[in-house]
Amino acid sequence: NTDRGWKEGSVVALNYREDDWPPDRPSAPYQVRLRDGSLVFAPRHAPELIRPATEESGVPWHVRLAREMSKADVKDRYPSMALHKELFDPAVASEGRWLVPALQGALAAWRESGDASQIDVAALPDVKLEAPGVVSFDCLTHAFCDMLLAEARHYQESGFPQRAPNSMNNY
Structure with missing residues (x-):
């Protein structure tokens, strides 16, 4: 009306x-x-x-x-409806502000030079050997993870189509 x-x-x-x-x-x-x-x-x-x-x-x-x-072409339509629009802005993502500071420091020389051998592996935060050949370390900030989870919930409520990744469709 x-x-x-x-x-x-x-x-x-x-x-x-x-x-x-x-x-x-x-x-x-x-x-x-x-x-x-x-x-x-x-x-x-x-x-x-x-x-x-x-x-x-x-x-x-x-x-x-x-x-x-x-x-609907979700990739084109959803970002304007997003709860956290910065998640869909490539310029924001390239700033690296979603990475924990220690990881930013470890990657700084590589980001400037483009030479992957410049990554300061010793400075990677909280490196753990999880299993043979599997290493983990802190990467994303808690604030980013909270924002991403909130965005996922927001998307679920958006009415846009939702489906499992193809590998999940086989079960």
């Missing part, structure tokens, strides 16, 4: 957020593309604001949504 009455549209996103909304403002349950191409959102799930299409339109709204979302 708009200020000019009911308009037909298709739900294109769930849990929609504007970039400038404060973090404590709840997401809008739906973003809707109207037939004229404009985008609106329903600030809450309420029958006076949004309702399923009538039977005459044929296909139920949830089937149309599933069809539209299956056509």
Whole structure:
């Protein structure tokens, strides 16, 4: 329902957020593309604001949504809806700020020279031999890991398609 009455549209996103909304403002349950191409959102799930299409339109709204979302090019559409947009910015990733400081130090000479032999292996943080031929060390900051987990939860709630990696499809 708009200020000019009911308009037909298709739900294109769930849990929609504007970039400038404060973090404590709840997401809008739906973003809707109207037939004229404009985008609106329903600030809450309420029958006076949004309702399923009538039977005459044929296909139920949830089937149309599933069809539209299956056509969505997630890699192009999701970053603008992301909770932490910096996760999708290559410039931010190349800064290395998500790496623990000790690892940044160990990689500094290599990053400047491009010569992998310049990596200070002795400075790698908390190196452990986990098994023969398997070494682990601290890599990512706790803040980055928290941000990544929050983003994964946000994506799960986004309405975009989700599927297991191909190797998981064999079970």
